[in-house]
Amino acid sequence: MSTDTSLSLNTLTKRTVRAWWADGLWDFAVAGFNVLLAGWFYIWVRVRAFPSWTWPWPFITNETVNPMQVQFLLWTIGLIPFTAVYAYGAYRLVTLLKSRWLASRQGDVRHPFWLKVEPRTLVVYLLACLGLFVTITWLALTVTGGAHFASTIIISAYGAVLLALGSAYSLARYIWSGALGILACTLTELFLTSSADFMRGPTGFFNVAPDFGNPAIPLLIFAAIFLVTGLVGLVQVLRKAPYEQQ
């Protein structure tokens, strides 16, 4: 045992916490959430940014004063219970799958719904998030002359959480996938998107709202990345022989 006992203890405890992400099942749950959130944002941004956009409420005409106010508010607030229900449902499902399907290969470990993260990890996350937001905004202003703040927040938040978790719990696949996601999303933002006309509305998926952008784009890119990282983690676990055969 090392003389730095606290380090050894922390390492063992961290390895136990890391087991939550190691098999990749949670990555699939996050990918699913990203796809649903992309759909939610797709509507939210268009309703918020373009007066001509009334879907999914086509019965409301443009002549009405503030036609989408109540619906928009309900749509916005609805994200909170939706997120809570999805997160708890996904937690229960992932816990069940780990227990019934993967326990014979990696043992059965149950984590609390609220995982306590070290304060240092939170500081790293906040600094990375802020740093990414400032850098991507600066790049967008320099290269394209305008920044898409909602999209940039999504890129920064997801990129930072992957980098912070990856470094705190030695999850190499989160570090490279975080870096890859940040790069892919930033390049898409800079070179593939264009700002839509305010009155006419967007003409395509990459024709995005000025100022807001289209957060569905980074969310779907990160969803694809989470699917890959999930598969990588799952394959690693499935390659291990069940304990009975060891």
Added chain:
Amino acid sequence: MSSSDPDFSDLAAINRMVHEPARLAILAVLAGCESCDFQFLLNMTQLSKGNLSAQTIKLSETGYIEIEKGFNGRMPSTRYRITPAGRQALAQYSQHLKLILNRF
């Protein structure tokens, strides 16, 4: 002995139930989760089955962990969970040891 000299009574007062490396490893693993089964604990601590079983019984008798026997589907399963007393003992042990190491 001056007040700055190491006081060996500190060393003698260390919690020996936690200080034993195998039990320390078990508590450190359990501190990172809600509960886990025997296989996971075995995998993480790298102890032998007999030693792990003996040490968990000792920790359970002290009230630092709880042992729950049940079934995972149709397979018998033994689960382990750290108690609040176990968590507190581990935190106190860590502080105590840091204090001692800093003074020597």
